[in-house]
Amino acid sequence: MRISQKLAQAHSSPNPPPATFSFEFFVPKTSQGVQNLYDRMDRMYDLNPIFIDITWNAGGRSSSLTNDMVYTAQSTLGLETCMHLTCTNMKVELIDEALQKAYASGCENILALRGDPPLDGSESTGDFKYAKDLIAYIRKNYGDHFNIGVAAYPEGHPEEDLDDLILEYLKEKCDVGADFIITQMFYDADNFILWCDRLRKIGITIPIIPGIMPISTYAAFMRRAKWSEIAIPQHFLDALEPIKDDDFAVRQKGTELVSEMCQKLIDSGHIKHLHFYTMNLERSTIMVLERLNLIEPAKSHEIVGGAELPWRKSLHPSRSKESIRPIFWQNRKFSYITRTATWDEFPNGRWGDSRSPAFGDIDLCATELLRQSPKKAYDLWGSPKSLQDFSKIIILYLQGDLKSLPWSDGPIGDDSAAIIDNLISLNKKGFFTMNSQPSLNAVESSNKIYGWGPKNGYVYQKQYLEFLCHKDTLAKLLDQIDTFNNLKGDNTSSVISYYAVDKLGSLTTNCEEDEINAVTWGVFPGEEILQPTIVERTSFLAWKDEVYRLFTEWVKIFQSNILEIEKSEADEFVNFITKFSDDFVLCNLVSNNFIDENQTIFKLIDALETPDL
Template identity: 80%
Template sequence: MKISEKLAQAHSSANPPPATFSFEFFVPKTSQGVQNLYDRMDRMYDLNPIFIDITWNAGGRSSSLTNEMVYTSQSTLGLETCMHLTCTNMKVELIEEALQKAYQSGCQNILALRGDPPLDGSESTGDFKYAKDLIAYIRKNYGDHFNIGVAAYPEGHPEERSEDNTLHYLKEKCDAGADFIITQMFYDVDNFIKWCAKIRKIGVDIPIIPGIMPISTYAAFVRRAKWSEINIPQHFLDVLDPIKDDDYLVRERGTELVSEMCDKLIKSGFVNHLHFYTMNLERATIMILEKLNIIEPVKSHEVIGGAELPWRKSLHPTRSKESIRPIFWQNRKYSYITRTATWDEFPNGRWGDSRSPAFGDIDLCAAELLRQSPKKAYDLWGTPQTLQDLSDIVVSYLKGELKSLPWSDGPIGEDTSLIVDNLIKLNQKGFFTMNSQPALNAIKSSEKVYGWGPKNGYVYQKQYLEFFCHKDLLDQLVHKIDSFNGSQGDSSSSIISYYAVDKNGHLSTNCKDDDINAVTWGVFPGEEILQPTIVEKTSFLAWKDEVYRIFTEWISILSSNLIEADKEKVDGFVKLITNFSNDFVLCNLVNNDFIDKNETLFNLIQELDTPVL
């Protein structure tokens, strides 16, 4: 969606916020830095920014990485993204390639910039001299598809000392087809407000978005102000100079100063949106938003008809109608989006078409499914030597002491709280849990943790449990399930349905090949019943391939790269995970009686006679 449209929508609602906000991120220099930034962007998604933008680094790998990051933020993270695009020293072919990639990823917002001139003082050798030339090119070739932003300099441009000329150049960019303005950082709020009045006077009426630079350390504060050639108001210096050696206090007092500045901006009437230069950090920005009292984390997983879903929607255009997902990838959104990106028939009403030659090919996923560097993997999980060690790792995760597992991208969610004690007990007995959800019966759609969908509705869930079970216990588990189903009156009704598969694909199940089991659904006034989360055979087998490959990668990155652990520990770890992959089967159980207690599946497993640990 276009930024100008999102801003208009947000501020024309019945109860508009005092201000909306957005975040800028720059392209990190290392691959692990990129991965860590994705994690940070993922967390900051929950603050509900109107959009994010990603800076452009012209030339070589860094520029293509901008496009890749735009694709990931739009498609996987579900963040409305604006791509910076500079044109200095850029041939039209490179500009067109960047625009095409942005177009294909579903990005509809470009911040059109001239960029820094050649360092040797020579003229640009590219096909564009000014940002207005880039804007004209975009409008000529893409019409109104892109919302175009331009940069502005409230305290003047370093290369142009005439204020009248600077305003004239801004007006030219706006007349060429700009839709919104994002300004350079500043701290002199009075000067900024006067500048806003001047640009309105010359006929510029598009949204003005002030660039806000949080203060994290004194040295960075002074360095950035000097580099940008902006004025630091005396009262900023009076507060920060005496405490400049105390980073913690500088951030606290800096937050107060910048928050006061933002509050004055909002009250000026010229501004209703704040754009934060995060510098790829989060705490200083969040502190300002908290101080302004404009953080209101909300779910915004919107689908056609205005309904929210219990998982994050991709903003990629080819996935805009996606309304159903298998539950197996609930904690693996990166690999799920990547795996399904090129399935021929996706979406086809429920899932990818298994007849497609692309379906289920593990190579469709990212080159590395384990989203951690060797050092990070070692720091998080060490080199477990026994099943007890492995159990302890999962239990630590369930207790919130670990932020991820090899098979789970993020920390444990609040929605697990109803069953977390039972999950811990299972892992302590030697059943290694992967994914789960509690049963819910008619929870209001507005409920904070479990609610989703339109207002005044009710949501439901069947209890779902996914875990690894030792192969020697599988027959006993299946017998327990069959006995339970039979005790309910008719063993063919499968009150508890299950799939169990080993590394080699040997499958046990009481479901038919074409069974599709909705495990989450919602009922809403005047709407069709939505069934956004399913369990079915084909996707379960595709997930099986992925999860066993995760174990292979875990072995690979530690055994080939780990320096801090000695060879004996690495060898013990390799033996453990290899044996685990060979000896344990992946199982999922669904209790189709959604009004039953959440203890049913756990009690059934706890009754098994032979503990593994």
């Protein structure tokens, strides 16, 4: 959605927040830095910013990475994204390429900038001299598709001494097609409010969004203020100078000062939205938002209830109406979006065409599936050399002491609390859990942990359990399940449905070939029943490929010797994981009795009397 529309929607609601907010991120220099930033952006999604923006380096350096990050933020993370686009030293061909990629990714917002001039003082060699030229070009070629933002300088521009002329240039950008203004950082609230008055008097009516730079350390605060040539109010200096060597104290006091400045802007009536220059950090920004009491009010501007869906919705245009996903990728949204990007006629019917020749192709994932650097993977998970070691890693994750696993991008969710003790018990017995959900029977859609969808609805879940276990143990378990199902009689056959597959693709199941089992659904007033999470055969086999490839990539880290560890340690790990992936089978179980109290599956496994590892 266009930023101006989102702002209007947020502030015209029956109970609008005092202000909304957004975040700016810059493109990191390393691939692992990019990955870590995705994780940070993912966490900050939960603060519910109106949008984020991603910077563009002058002259087009790292431009392709900017486009990639815009696509990931928009499509995978579900964050409304604004792409910076500078025209200094940019040929029209590069501008066209960047705009087309942004358009294709579903991005509807561009911050059109001139960019920094060449350092040697020469003129730009690009096809556009000023930001207004870039704005006019975007309008000519894309009409109103893009919401276009422009930069402004409340304390003047270093290349121009005359304030009136600076405002005239800003008015020209607005007249040629700008939709909103984002300003340079500042700390003088009184000066900014007077500047806003001047903009309104010369006929600038579009939203003015102040750029807010939180204070994290004294040295960074002073360096950025000097570099941007902005004034620092004396009361800022008086408060920070005595504690400048205490980073913790500076951040605390800086939060107070910046929060007071923001509150003054909001109270002035000119400002309804704050844009934070995060510097790819999160804590300082979050502290300001907390102090302004904006985090909780802002969460209610779009979604009533727990969430829109029980998984993160993509904002890519081809997926915007997606309402159903296989549960297997519940904790792997990055690889799910990448894998399904080219599934034919997506979304076709319920969620995709499994007959497509591209469906489930493991090579669709252009990046490595193991979303950690070798060092980070080693720091997190070490080098397990036995089933006991492997079990301990998963149990640490379940207890909240590890933030990720090779097959789970983020920490364990609160929704697992009801079955966490059972999951820990299973891992001690050699059933290595990968994904699960408890059964739910008519939980209100506003429930903070399990709720999703429109208000006044009810959500339901079948108990789902996915794990790896030894092929010999699995055979005994499936016999036990078949016996259990038969005892229940023909009318309720397959009370427990299952799929099990080994590394080579040998599948065992009690489900029909084209059977689709909804394991999550919701009932809402005046709506069709929504079934957003499913289990079915073809996508499970695609997921199998990903799971076993994760083990392959984990092994490669140790084979490459990039970790510089003892060869004996590396060899032990490689031998263990290689044998593990050969001997262990991927299995999922669904208890179709959703009024069950989450014990049927666990009791069936416990009945095997498998000793602890």
